[in-house]
Amino acid sequence: MRRAEWPVAIYAIGDIHGCLRQLIDIERSIVADASAYPGNKLIVTLGDYIDRGPNAAGVLDHLLAPPPAGFERICLAGNHEEMLLDCLAVPRWLDDWLDLGADTTLRSYGMDPSRLAGLRSGQLRGVLRAHIPQVHLDFLAELPIALALPGIVFVHAGLRPGVALERQAERDLQWLRPNDEDDVPSGGELVVHGHTPGDRPVLKNHRVCIDTACFATGRLTAIRLGRDSRFRIIQT
Secondary structure, rough: OOOOOOEEEEEOOOOOOOHHHHHHHHHHHHHHHHHOOOOOEEEEEEEOOOOOOOOOOHHHHHHOOOOOOOOOEEEEOOHHHHHHHHHOOOOHHHHHHOOHHHHHHHHHHOOOHHOOOOOOOOHHHHHHHOOOOHHHHHHHHOOEEEEEEEEEEEEEEOOOOOOOOOOOOHHHHHHHHOOOOOOOOOOOOOOEEEEOOOOOOEEEOOOOOOOHHHHHHHOEEEEEEEHHHHHHHEEO
């Protein structure tokens, strides 16, 4: 997605991973912070809404509901959403998905992961579709990969250095692990991303990572950005 103009403020939220309580808490903090900025604001969620944490189904229900008053919400795709959709398309990839935390997502939809391993592909696909609402699957399938505004790109994992956004590989945008030595991407945009967890946000001249492993630490991180280049970190 591309936007030609900035709103009054943009709030990006890092990897949520099934942590519904923290998502609700951080949205409340964002609403309180945004009271100082009259006008339309934007919330951008950076992907990985499912897996690892306890309530993936609840997180997707929340993201499908209207955003707070005065806000628009844009949700980007993460690699964990890709894995769920891939497993539906090719059920033999269930083990790969389970290795990366799918068990909590399956349980949040009322499935027992231990009962799925022996199912044939058609049976497994049928069980998944019977338990996961179609509205959730449609939402995940339609998520954009990146959002670009003048001077900034929001994406789940990062950008390949020296490659224009239009030429980036979708897999890199969802799976890349940025290197601190990377050059500034073509055009000099600031890249705001998640995917690479850490104890605290990573703030570099050319990129910001706000994945603080909420499912393990309890800390969900957001960043407020404005046209004046000032920012504020917000955490649960």
